[in-house]
Amino acid sequence: KQEVTQIPAALSVPEGENLVLNCSFTDSAIYNLQWFRQDPGKGLTSLLLIQSSQREQTSGRLNASLDKSSGRSTLYIAASQPGDSATYLCATDKGNTPLVFGKGTRLSVIA
Amino acid sequence: NAGVTQTPKFQVLKTGQSMTLQCAQDMNHEYMSWYRQDPGMGLRLIHYSVGAGITDQGEVPNGYNVSRSTTEDFPLRLLSAAPSQTSVYFCASTKGLAGTGELFFGEGSRLTVL
Numbered sequence: 228k229q230e231v232t233q234i235p236a237a238l239s240v241p242e243g244e245n246l247v248l249n250c251s252f253t254d255s256a257i258y259n260l261q262w263f264r265q266d267p268g269k270g271l272t273s274l275l276l277i278q279s280s281q282r283e284q285t286s287g288r289l290n291a292s293l294d295k296s297s298g299r300s301t302l303y304i305a306a307s308q309p310g311d312s313a314t315y316l317c318a319t320d321k322g323n324t325p326l327v328f329g330k331g332t333r334l335s336v337i338a
Numbered sequence: 339n340a341g342v343t344q345t346p347k348f349q350v351l352k353t354g355q356s357m358t359l360q361c362a363q364d365m366n367h368e369y370m371s372w373y374r375q376d377p378g379m380g381l382r383l384i385h386y387s388v389g390a391g392i393t394d395q396g397e398v399p400n401g402y403n404v405s406r407s408t409t410e411d412f413p414l415r416l417l418s419a420a421p422s423q424t425s426v427y428f429c430a431s432t433k434g435l436a437g438t439g440e441l442f443f444g445e446g447s448r449l450t451v452l
Contacts, residue, residue, distance in 0.1 A: 259439070261440070261441065263441075268446075269445060269446070270342075270428055270430075270443035270444050270445045270446050271381075271428070271430075271441075271443040272443070273440045273441055273442070276439070276440055316380075316381070318441075325371060325383050325386055325396065326383075326441060328380050328381040329380065330378070330379075330380035331380065
């Protein structure tokens with residue numbers, strides 16, 4: 228059974244800092260890995276999707292990388308802003324099974 | 339740009355009452371699913387559907403029923419509410435038949451069972 232872990236559970240950084248969020252998974256035979264953002268009291272919003280054949284995806288100040296062999300993905304946020312404060316979740320699927328989510332990292336960017 | 343719409347946003351029930359959480363999407367997605375989110379437990383899949391007339395159980399299906407009579411709608415029924423079902427419920431949909439591809443979420447329905 229796939230297990231997805233995100234460490235740390237919470238992170239606080241000053242505005243302007245570059246930061247990395249980590250995601251690890253136990254079964255490397257994944258099809259996709261997705262990163263989501265969740266604001267308090269809201270649903271999840273998909274940020275980036277990396278297919279198993281890809282190594283990374285970029286969107287604006289966000290860059291997600293995937294290393295299937297080591298069971299790891301990272302989400303890099305450049306020049307963090309207070310508006311980046313949210314919970315970030317990663318999730319994997321095997322192509323014919325629903326997503327399995329990590330519990331998320333709660334990010335606070337302090338002005 | 340409605341996307342995934344959930345109603346109600348908030349609901350308080352007494353133990354033993356029944357209710358239906360509504361979910362509708364206007365993106366012609368085949369795959370729809372229901373999750374519950376609890377502190378310390380993360381998101382857990384309750385039921386999902388890969389198309390009209392097809393439903394399947396997720397990780398925590400007990401106490402919940404679903405049906406999928408149309409592509410657009412995927413209601414979640416609580417048959418006899420229990421305090422353990424106090425949670426935030428999210429409906430999600432995607433174009434991918436197996437739930438792969440970008441997943442779109444509703445805003446959530448916060449349920450309290452007294």
